[in-house]
Amino acid sequence: MTEVSPLFSLRDVSKRYGAVEALTGVDLDVYSGDVIAICGDNGAGKSTLIKVLSGAEIASGGEIMLAGRRMHFRSPQDALAQGVATIYQDLALAPRLSITANIFMGAELTRPLLGRFLRVLDKARMAKQAEAYLKRLAVSIDDMSTPVERLSGGQRQAVAISRALRWNANVIIMDEPTAALGVRETAMVLDLIRRLRETRHTVVLISHNMADVVAVATRVAILKSGRKVFDTPIDGMSAGRLAGLIMSGGQ
Amino acid sequence: MSRQPAAGSPPRIAAILQRYGTALAGAGVITFFLVMAPNFSSPGNLLNIVKETSFLAILALGFALALTVSELDLSIADIASLAAVTAGWCIQAGQSPGIAVAAALAIGTALGAANGFGVTVLKVPSLIMTLGTAAIAKGISFYITQGVAFVGRWPEGFTGIARGATFGVSNLIWSLVLVGIFCLFLMKSTQTGAHMTATGEAEEAARLAGIATKSMKRLGMILAGVLAGITAILLAANLSSAAPNMAGDFFLYAIAAVLLGMTMFEPGHPNVPGTVLSALVLKSLGNGLVLLGAPYYAQDIVLGAVIIGSVALSAGFMQNAAFKV
Structure with a gap:
């Protein structure tokens, strides 16, 4: 990535639900035109991270910077007004x-x-x-x-x-966009994501499907027990290797 | 990627039948009575049917607007009765027609707003909320009248609202035309109408899209109340009397008109032309049956069959629409 400053950054973001710490000290830099996949096993904190990013939940700690400005999203509408749109699994x-x-x-x-x-x-x-x-x-x-x-x-x-x-969203968060789709439909959705990338939109992709992730993502961040344990460019990584990383928690 | 049709478009003839099938059947019913029922086609009888249709259609359009935001308003008829009684009370007390009209509209608006408040703030399901409002309105109507109808020689300034004519056309018909155009314009051409429709169709999606869904629900219920108020004024002015439960007979007919209307023009969606045409068909049906010598209770049986039949017919379109309580 040649750009110096990221489009948006998370710094030390945490989210607690009572005594449960769903996210702990997550740092993440996302650059314009990135397709970043957020992966991890069930309960790793992917959904919580997306909720915090989309304004559906308010982070308990840390900060979200968008184009250099600190953001306080209190609702999905707030996030939308700043150009961060979420496409939910049921598509809303x-x-x-x-x-x-x-x-x-x-x-x-x-x-x-x-x-x-x-x-x-x-x-x-x-x-x-x-x-x-x-x-x-x-x-x-x-x-x-x-x-x-x-x-x-x-x-x-x-x-x-x-x-x-x-x-006018420039950051598009997609929650499991290919879940429950057939082969042809999945290929179509992956094409849509590629188009977004070509038009310099930034996509945050949540997916359980490793083949989809390696097919379209430019980077992958792996979460485990609410912490980011791995963050790397995809660079020709195989689906099998990615699955291995998720299971081993990035080891 | 090549140009694609939508995945599940129905074939053309099926689509036309789906859209206009029951409307054509309704027209068939009217034609049948025109030919078969003695005196059905006399100008006096036809005018009478059209007049009766205006009361029914205006009340039913209120139910349709509430249903558009996915709420059931079962209080429309009792709100209309209370509004009529209030107008009658004003007239009997020597108030001007203007005051009587304003009082009836105020009652309709206030009770519609109360329904909206109950549903959106107190979170009472509309089925329950409006049943409660209906009972309260009925009680107050009886309290005001002490169970006796207000009857008398009412000023022409009031009765003329319904009995008069403008440019040679009955004011009742003008009222229906104006209310119909207003509802059609609101629903089809304004942003507010689009927001009401989105709220009724997918409340969560609408909320996430920044639509003030609670305000839209309140608006739908307030408009139902206002139209009940207008119906009340027309009913009281036409009869120059006001009695508790005077709009009661219109209740099931209004629901039937909306549900039957949902099987035509825009299948599965409460809609203005469908509601008005269905009101005309239902009133023709009632009138025609009487003229053919069918017993009084036959009307009720037919009405019940129409209500069940129209929902069954459009069950496919209505799956996730209106009937959440």
């Missing part, structure tokens, strides 16, 4: 609403009607932009009014990513 989509409605949910485009007094939804512009967002991910669907429930798993993932792009 409204299945029966259209692709356009999902991509623009909560941030609909409007145009004036009757001068400045009344604004109405600008459906044509939203549909056009929705199509353009999907096109940036090399996904093309015929009809933007299609309900999301009629899309394949990979197409849904593309809609969720498009929504993050719509929010």
Whole structure:
């Protein structure tokens, strides 16, 4: 990595739930355009780390720096406003609403009607932009009014990513994006992640699937019992070697 | 990656039937009565059906707006009765029609807001909250009237709201047109409508997208109350009387209109054209059955069948939609 300053950094981040220490002294530097995979066994602290990063939980200690500024995310909306979007495992989509409605949910485009007094939804512009967002991910669907429930798993993932792009997110956190997907759909989602990387978006990827991680990630950080035990560029690492590192706790 | 169709698009004819099948069936029912039922097609009878439809459709649109934010409002009819009684009380006390109208709207708004408060702040499921509100509204109606209807020669300024005509068209029809356009515009063309829909469809996703979901739920329930208030004014003005439980007969019809409406135009979603057309079909059905000499209770049986049938028919579309309590 040639850049000097990281896009975001965690310094000594910890998170306690009562007496349980879910994260302890985690340091992490993530650079623009990185696809960093967070790996670890169940209970290693991956989900807690993501929750802290996404604003869903507030860290008990330490600090999060984004583009050199200290952040205090109190909610996912706070994180979103700073360009950090999380795509949850269930994608947080409204299945029966259209692709356009999902991509623009909560941030609909409007145009004036009757001068400045009344604004109405600008459906044509939203549909056009929705199509353009999907096109940036090399996904093309015929009809933007299609309900999301009629899309394949990979197409849904593309809609969720498009929504993050719509929010101008430059850090996209993806929680198990290929879980429960078939081979073809998984390949599609990995392609989406590569596209994000090409457009200099930073992706934080949580995955149990070692083959996926070595296929798209540029770096991997391994957590064990709430501590970061390993942090390395992928550089041609095999899935088997990565699995070994996770099981041995980075030894 | 090549251009892809959505994975599960239904074939074209099936899609058209899904969207308009019950609407066509409804039109078929009306046509049947036009041909078969004596006097059904007389101008007087048709006007009567359309007038009855306006009360029902306006009340039902309130239920539809609450259902849009995924809440059941079972208090609409009792709120409407209380609002009517309040308006009647004002008129009997010699207040101006303007005051009576304002009082009825205030009652509707206040009880709608109370429902919204109960659901979003006290976390009482809407089914329970609105049942409670219904019982309270009914009790207050009886208290105000002491169980006797307010009847009298009411000023034309009040009765004209329903009995009068503007540009040769009954004010009742104008009221339905205006309320219908307002609801359609709100739901289809405004950001608020989009936020209400998103809240009802996927509350957690909407919240994560920054939508004020609790405010949207309150708004849906307040609008249901306001429309109950408008229905009350029209009912009281049309009859120049107000009695406790006067809107009670509309309750099941209103629910049936919304549910039947959800089987057409936008299957699975409460929608304005579906609700209004279903209200017309249900009122025609009731009227036609009477004219064909069917016994009074046949209407209730048909109504129950319509309620169950429309939900069964659209069960596939409704899976995770409206009926969380």
